[in-house]
Every structure is written in C-alpha cells, then in structure tokens.
Amino acid sequence: KAGVTQTPRYLIKTRGQQVTLSCSPISGHRSVSWYQQTPGQGLQFLFEYFSETQRNKGNFPGRFSGRQFSNSRSEMNVSTLELGDSALYLCASRQGLATSTDTQYFGPGTRLTVL
Amino acid sequence: QKEVEQDPGPLSVPEGAIVSLNCTYSNSAFQYFMWYRQYSRKGPELLMYTYSSGNKEDGRFTAQVDKSSKYISLFIRDSQPSDSATYLCAMSAVGGKLIFGQGTELSVKP
Numbered sequence: 753k754a755g756v757t758q759t760p761r762y763l764i765k766t767r768g769q770q771v772t773l774s775c776s777p778i779s780g781h782r783s784v785s786w787y788q789q790t791p792g793q794g795l796q797f798l799f800e801y802f803s804e805t806q807r808n809k810g811n812f813p814g815r816f817s818g819r820q821f822s823n824s825r826s827e828m829n830v831s832t833l834e835l836g837d838s839a840l841y842l843c844a845s846r847q848g849l850a851t852s853t854d855t856q857y858f859g860p861g862t863r864l865t866v867l
Numbered sequence: 868q869k870e871v872e873q874d875p876g877p878l879s880v881p882e883g884a885i886v887s888l889n890c891t892y893s894n895s896a897f898q899y900f901m902w903y904r905q906y907s908r909k910g911p912e913l914l915m916y917t918y919s920s921g922n923k924e925d926g927r928f929t930a931q932v933d934k935s936s937k938y939i940s941l942f943i944r945d946s947q948p949s950d951s952a953t954y955l956c957a958m959s960a961v962g963g964k965l966i967f968g969q970g971t972e973l974s975v976k977p
Contacts, residue, residue: 785964810964854956860909
C-alpha cells in the first residue's frame with residue numbers, strides 16, 4: 753500500500769505571497785491532519801479533517817486554512833506569508849477519527865522557505 | 868509552560884549502549900502515549916503506542932508510562948548506528964489532538 757504523499761517537497765516563496773500544499777492519504781484513510789515543524793517550536797498541530805469537515809484545530813492564525821476533498825485528499829493554504837512560516841509542513845493520515853487508537857502515518861513533508 | 872516537555876539533547880552514545888529517552892507532561896487527561904522516530908528529511912514514523920499506564924516491549928524497544936508521575940520513557944537496548952534519529956514523544960486525550968514533545972536527537976556511534 754502506498755504511503756502518504758505530499759507535493760511539492762520543496763518550495764521557496766517571498767513574504768506576502770500565498771502557498772498551497774497538497775497531501776494524498778493512504779488509501780482507505782479518511783482522516784488527514786496537518787502539522788508545522790520548526791527547530792524552535794517542534795511539531796505543532798494545525799488542523800484535522802475527516803469526511804471533508806474540519807474536526808480539530810490548533811492555535812494558528814486564520815492565514816492558515818485547509819480543506820479536504822471527497823477522495824480524502826487534502827490541501828493546506830497559507831496566505832500572506834511571513835518569514836516565520838518557514839518550516840517543514842507534515843501531513844498525516846489515519847483510518848478513523850480522534851479515537852486515538854488509529855495510528856497516524858506521516859508523509860515526508862513539504863519544506864517551505866519564505867524569503 | 869509547554870504541555871509536553873522533552874530534553875532536545877543531542878544525545879550521543881556508543882553502539883550497544885542502553886538509551887533512555889524521557890518526556891514529562893502536565894495534562895492529566897492524556898490517555899494515549901506514542902513514540903515516533905524521525906530520520907533526517909523524512910516524516911515521523913510510529914515506533915511505540917501505549918494506552919494509559921504500563922510497559923510495552925517490542926524487540927529492542929520498551930515504552931513505559933507512569934501516569935501518577937506524568938512521565939513516559941522509551942528504552943532502546945543494544946543501540947545501533949541505524950537508531951540515530953530524532954525521537955519524538957506524543958500524547959493525546961480521548962478525542963483530542965496529538966501533542967508532541969520537542970524531540971531528542973540521538974546519535975549512536977560505531
């Protein structure tokens with residue numbers, strides 16, 4: 753079974769631009785979560801989607817948004833990029849929702865650099 | 868104060884050593900405890916999963932959870948150079964989001 757895939761793997765943007773990242777979950781997985789990983793803050797939860805609905809949200813500004821499609825694929829958008837948005841953005845998928853017995857499988861991440 | 872505290876290291880040990888990695892937490896609602904391993908330029912992969920208190924063993928890896936002390940540990944026996952990675956603890960309450968520790972960078976020297 754193919755793992756979680758994320759595109760693109762690397763991205764360079766300038767301040768003020770917006771960016772869209774894509775995640776394809778493992779086949780059969782209906783939940784997709786997004787995380788931001790930085791050396792200073794570590795791995796921080798952004799949001800989780802299940803059946804096209806946002807089910808959980810972390811403490812990030814409204815510039816960070818996401819959506820999930822009927823095939824469970826998900827996109828994350830960051831508008832008005834700031835230098836501090838430079839990070840590794842990780843997507844994780846699991847079969848179910850929030851029972852925490854479902855294992856989360858991570859993709860390789862998208863490395864975003866904001867200049 | 869962060870909900871989950873983890874010593875970032877780095878930790879360097881000789882091959883064959885026993886490694887102990889630890890996390891403390893403040894939220895008594897956490898019920899699910901996990902350890903992830905992350906190699907450079909890769910996403911985290913799940914190593915161990917424990918529900919509530921107790922021990923769990925898988926090969927050279929042992930996870931311990933002490934809810935009374937709000938303390939979890941991961942032990943690696945007979946460490947190998949291939950174990951060199953960043954180890955992240957993670958935990959959640961029922962129905963809650965996953966909260967990660969900062970990660971401990973481990974280097975096992977041949």
